[in-house]
Amino acid sequence: MLTETCVSNLTCFCCHLALNITAVQQYLETLHKHNGDAVDNSVETVEESLAGTDTEENGGGGCLKLFTNWPLMSAITLYCIFSLQDVAYAETFSLWAVSDRSFGGLSFTTTDVGNVLAMSGLFLFLYQMLIYPFLAKTVDHITLVRAVALLTLPVLASYPFFPSLSGFGLMVVVNCASFLKNTFSVTTITVFNILMNEAVTQDVRAAANGIAVTLMSISKAVAPAVAGIIFSWAQRRQTAAFLPGDHLVFFILNIFTFIGFVFTFRPFFVRGSAKH
Template identity: 75%
Template sequence: MEESLSDSNAEESSGGYWSLFTNWPLMSAITVYCLFSLQDVAYAEVFSLWAVSDRKYGGLSFTSTDVGSVLALSGLFLLIYQILIYPSVAKAIEPITLVRATAILTLPLLASYPFMTTLSGFNLQLVVNCASSLKNSFQVTTITVCNILMNDAVSQDLRASANGLSVTLMSIFKAVAPAVAGVIFSWAQRRQTASFLPGDHLVFFMLNAATVVGLMCTFGPHFARGSTKH
């Protein structure tokens, strides 16, 4: 009897797990989550390479210390943002609208990066730090909202499985991102004199392209909002 009951529970658990793949609100949220995770890792890979590159190659000629300072200040801003700013923003704006807003704001932000090479000294440091802080806060907002959407799409007993599935798929995208970013960055270095998207303009254009794809996936018919409450 105990063995029969155990087999029955196993079948229910298995059926519940496989049902995640037919849960469109969950899968659409996971798709958005994976796309923005890929973009974030690609950006992180490219940013340091771009910052330390010589100015003749479209970089900022930063030292490793300069890059470390930018990342440290961005991390500090991110901590303040998550504690003091994000809770109020999340209460005031619907989750999926917040994802769309941050994606739209990311587009001009990333497009401005190649033009930072015209700055120098304090102005350059200020602009790069502000841009990096904003980019990271936008990304954290998106990832946080995606996690909320994924958990809202399933019942309580399936949330562990849903999160396991989402992290597995996200990890695949994150594993691919550095290789893709490296290839694009290398390609951009050979296009310094191109008439269309020369040098690092190509890199940030491709990052924006990934952002646009993620943004499009937040609209119907692809995106469906889950409303399971348990």
């Protein structure tokens, strides 16, 4: 048990490390995409730049101006929606997997759940290191988010039908579904980190990321309570005619996904194009 716990923790650590490395790489690319421009490093230019920045911040309300930056705020809103859905799924998955089959669960042991999450983390690490950088360079960021959101819908909709499987086939299907769902979530979160940084200039990126992380943390704090309420409600609907049992849980998760997908279009989402 101790070995399995260590492997799971190590896999999660590697997964988060890969996410951070990929996000930093993409951030540096956006930061230096004008490398061909000439740079004047004279003292006079630096002083003028600093003076202009101070004047703009003092006259424009500083960080408060960020709340009027709609490309930034729309990206943060979508970031929060997908983060809430991701955490709600993570909370629901374990509860659903260990539930008895009579309640629509998989009757997994905690070891089985740990093995699924460990395998998902391992493949997610490989995806972040080998596949995502290629996708980020060949597919437009917001198009990638839309594609991922659409692919998430059938994946989540298939979960309530997993209890009809058993044995090795069940483990393969659950591992594949878990990997796909986590891959979609990490892709979305990484993309919105990039879009938020593209929406502001370099001198206010720290403040913008602070606002984004604060609002995202609030969303993630609410998500477990929301997931618990929905899961408890679903357990009392095992014989309902419409969306019985866990069908309700994954349907509501898909609602959040669909809302996020719709909000990626105009007029809600506006792509930022701040000069760096």
